Amino acid sequence: MxxxxxxxxxxxxxxxxxxxxxxxxxxxxxxxxxxxxxxxxxxxxxxxxxxxxxxxxxxxxxxxxxxxxxxxxxxxAGGGKIFPPGWDRFAALRQQALADGIMDAALLQVYEGRFRAEDKHEPKWIELQAGKVQRALDYAEAHLSTPVSTLHVGHIALACALGYLDLRMGGKWRDTYPKLVAWLSDFEARVPAFAKTKMPA
The missing domain is CATH 3.40.30.10 (Glutaredoxin)
Incomplete structure (x- = not known):
């Protein structure tokens, strides 16, 4: 095991x-x-x-x-299940890197609030991390928000990034990125594990 x-x-x-x-x-x-x-x-x-x-x-x-x-x-699992072959593999890895970056930047904002006293918060640091999230979401809305028939690791990572923004950032992203909202709804409908792994806010 x-x-x-x-x-x-x-x-x-x-x-x-x-x-x-x-x-x-x-x-x-x-x-x-x-x-x-x-x-x-x-x-x-x-x-x-x-x-x-x-x-x-x-x-x-x-x-x-x-x-x-x-x-x-x-x-x-036998290989090639969530990592497609050829160039598509690198596109999937790139999408995973983008989504992981969203999660990293969101985590750093959470840690700033959790581990520093409020009077020690660094607005420029928070703004830097928030900018990473915004630019990544802008890109994902424009280029990664069309549902596809076969899911890969990049889709899994993006769904988890959006889910984390729901959990820790109050889902504010939903007001600005309607295509990603629809994309995530499609992902959740197709992947029962997404709902099963959701942590209550």
């Missing part, structure tokens, strides 16, 4: 869980909660960076980060 170290709110952990579901591997993975803020949590031994998600293999080895894990799961 594989073990996935993650937390319910992690958008990157959610990406792995949705990928596992689409690949038919969910039954082979045990979800084990990790507390990255706890120095006694074994996640720091499993991943020296102390970050989630980390996938613990049956031989005790750990794989991280989410990009490596989803590729490994695709390999376990």
């Amino acid at each position: 594989l073990s996935l170290r993650t937390s319910p709110a992690s958008p990157f952990g959610r990406k792995v869980k949705i990928a596992a579901s689409l690949l038919g591997l969910s039954d082979r993975i045990e979800i084990v909660s990790a507390d990255t803020g706890n120095p006694d949590d074994s996640i720091r031994q499993q991943n020296p960076l102390g970050k989630i998600p980390a996938l613990i293999l049956e031989n005790g080895e750990a794989l991280y980060d989410s990009r490596v894990i989803v590729e490994y799961l695709d390999h376990l």
Whole structure:
């Protein structure tokens, strides 16, 4: 049995869980909660960076980060399931990178509010991260918002990024990006794991 170290709110952990579901591997993975803020949590031994998600293999080895894990799961499922061949693979990886960047920038904004006293918040830093999210959403609205017949890793990542903005940013993006709203509704209707992995706000 594989073990996935993650937390319910992690958008990157959610990406792995949705990928596992689409690949038919969910039954082979045990979800084990990790507390990255706890120095006694074994996640720091499993991943020296102390970050989630980390996938613990049956031989005790750990794989991280989410990009490596989803590729490994695709390999376990026979390969080429959520990573298309040829140029389309690189387009999918690029979309995953864009969506992961949205999640990273959103997380940094959350951490600024969580770990710094309010009078120590740095508006320029928050504005920098918010700008990354806005530009990425502008691009996704224009270029990535048309539903397709076959889903790949980039679609999974984008759905998780939008879901994280719903969770932590109050879904404000929905007022500006109607095509992405429709795209996410289509994704959720086709991928039951998206709703199953949703953390209540």
